[in-house]
Amino acid sequence: MTGIGKGVNQKGYNKLFSLTPFADFESIGIRMENTTIECKPNGPLMVRNVKKIIDSDGQELAPKQERVLCRCGQTKYKPFCDGSHIAARFDDGNRSEDKGKSDVYIGDEVTIYFNKRLCNDCEECYTKFPSVFGSQGQIDIHPEVEDMEKIIGVIQNCPSGALSYTADDLAIIDPAREPAIFIIKNGPYQVQGSIELLDVEKGDRASDEHYVLCRCGGSANKPFCDGTHKNNGFRDDQWFKIANMEDITKELTRVSIGKRELVIVKRGDVLSVFSGACLHGEALLSEGFIEDDYLTCGKHLWQYNINTGQLVGDPSMHLKKLKIKIEQKELLIDRDELNEVEEIET
């Protein structure tokens, strides 16, 4: 089998039509056994016998019989699990009501099925063909549109297997590709090549050949990615996104991350980020106000210097000031520093 049309699309998802020769596993000391992925309860993914794992920087990991990949999003050694899921109390419970039933859309020439449970919101179908697939958050399929070839092309390139179709005169087959996992930058694990996902119910008309697994820990559809990584600050590096720059319009902006509170202070073009709870009574400083160089808590009027975070009247007490970085119109903080911010009940 030779490669035909191998490529990576604009979102970094590997296209389905990338057929490459099966690897010679035995020549590198890996026995040919079933390729499997096991989701450990509240823990990592155990990946067995998958020779090809491509990291988010495009580098191929050295082949190993077994790999332990993080799916809580907390490890310091991405993509590998470092045990952080235990301290993070990672809960892999599936919060979604979606049981994997497909919606069916019947057209004159083609019937399209959409299994929402599997969709990782890669944006491909509705950005490429909105008249058929709808828009973000509102996949609403109209299969009667004339360009059949294009519809089928989009469905075949759906990385998660959420989309499928039936049509007269067309044999529908999954591509026969070598087992591989592509780690999407700041995103999920894209799996191809019929790697068996042990003990997980995928729902109606799911592909056994490809699917997409959550890596950030935030999906409501675990173990599948549901696109939450785009909004929860997940990144491959140590930086953590807390806001889009365009959303920081007020002098004080509240940011909640789990039980941690931050406040973004904006003075003209200058931004600072502090721990967001008052040291006095855990009131939210984002609900306070700024006067001159002081941030005042609205509850009992404790005041903090907005350059240093120091409490007025007691230099031994200060808010935690976090390092920030602005990249591609996103405000980022250091993940380790975030973990030093005390958790509070609000």
Ligand code: SF4
């Ligand atoms: S249905 Fe498939 S192609 Fe469309 S957004 Fe979901 S994963 Fe992407």
Ligand code: FES
């Ligand atoms: S699953 Fe172990 S560190 Fe994330």
Ligand code: FES
């Ligand atoms: S990687 Fe977690 S929701 Fe996509």
